[in-house]
Amino acid sequence: MSNHIEAKIGEVADVVLLPGDPLRAKYIAEKFLENPVCYNHIRNMFGYTGTYKGHKVSIQGTGMGIPSISIYAHELICDYHAKKLIRVGTCGGLKDDVHVRDVVIAQGTTTDSGIIVRTFGDGLHYAPLADFELLGKAYHHAKKLNIPVKIGNVYCQDRFYDEEVDLQKLIQYGCLAVEMETSALYMLAARYNVQALGVFTVSNHLFTGEETTAKEREQSFDNMIKIALETAID
Numbered sequence: 349m350s351n352h353i354e355a356k357i358g359e360v361a362d363v364v365l366l367p368g369d370p371l372r373a374k375y376i377a378e379k380f381l382e383n384p385v386c387y388n389h390i391r392n393m394f395g396y397t398g399t400y401k402g403h404k405v406s407i408q409g410t411g412m413g414i415p416s417i418s419i420y421a422h423e424l425i426c427d428y429h430a431k432k433l434i435r436v437g438t439c440g441g442l443k444d445d446v447h448v449r450d451v452v453i454a455q456g457t458t459t460d461s462g463i464i465v466r467t468f469g470d471g472l473h474y475a476p477l478a479d480f481e482l483l484g485k486a487y488h489h490a491k492k493l494n495i496p497v498k499i500g501n502v503y504c505q506d507r508f509y510d511e512e513v514d515l516q517k518l519i520q521y522g523c524l525a526v527e528m529e530t531s532a533l534y535m536l537a538a539r540y541n542v543q544a545l546g547v548f549t550v551s552n553h554l555f556t557g558e559e560t561t562a563k564e565r566e567q568s569f570d571n572m573i574k575i576a577l578e579t580a581i582d
């Protein structure tokens with residue numbers, strides 16, 4: 349039992365997939381896990397544990413943004429002793445060779461979030477990085493599953509509606525996509541010496557206006573989940 353998760357110790361697996369949307373946690377658990385059991389209802393931030401190919405796996409919703417994912421990641425790591433945390437979310441495409449429905453993996457993140465400044469003080473810009481072992485495994489499983497992935501720097505922003513940020517500059521410096529949680533996940537994982545990875549599907553593109561149907565979105569979402577689950581149990 350912790351502040352925002354009501355599971356008993358032992359009800360959450362060592363490996364946890366983290367979608368932002370709690371209804372996606374339900375979708376993933378019901379579609380991909382055997383015998384999923386819902387262990388959390390607090391704030392409707394559903395969490396499930398079941399098995400995938402015989403391995404115990406949990407799926408926990410995190411909500412949107414760094415403050416929200418920080419609460420769930422902290423409690424999973426510190427109270428439930430989770431060892432591998434894989435965010436499975438959506439992102440907005442930035443570079444023009446990143447397309448809607450692509451799978452993107454954050455090798456590292458760039459952020460405007462106050463968490464960096466507050467943790468290290470002015471002038472020191474910590475670089476939140478993916479766990480290299482998980483990153484390598486995810487790349488390997490994507491290849492094996494024949495799912496193309498783009499791996500690189502992902503911009504993790506605090507404000508969804510941001511009129512000030514210079515996105516063109518971020519693109520010039522190689523940022524592939526934008527989302528809102530992964531810097532905090534990588535930082536917390538580093539702090540507590542556990543493994544973390546962020547895998548996303550591109551749900552929208554900030555410049556090309558590409559669109560996608562619900563069916564196509566589901567297909568690319570499922571591709572991302574397959575990569576994450578194979579990586580989680582490897």
Ligand code: GMP
Nearest residue numbers: 368412413438439440508526527528
């Ligand atoms: O809609 C916002 C949520 O989806 C956040 O949890 C983000 O991680 C993710 N997301 C998907 N597309 C975008 C986008 O274009 N911009 C931002 N800031 N977040 C996005």
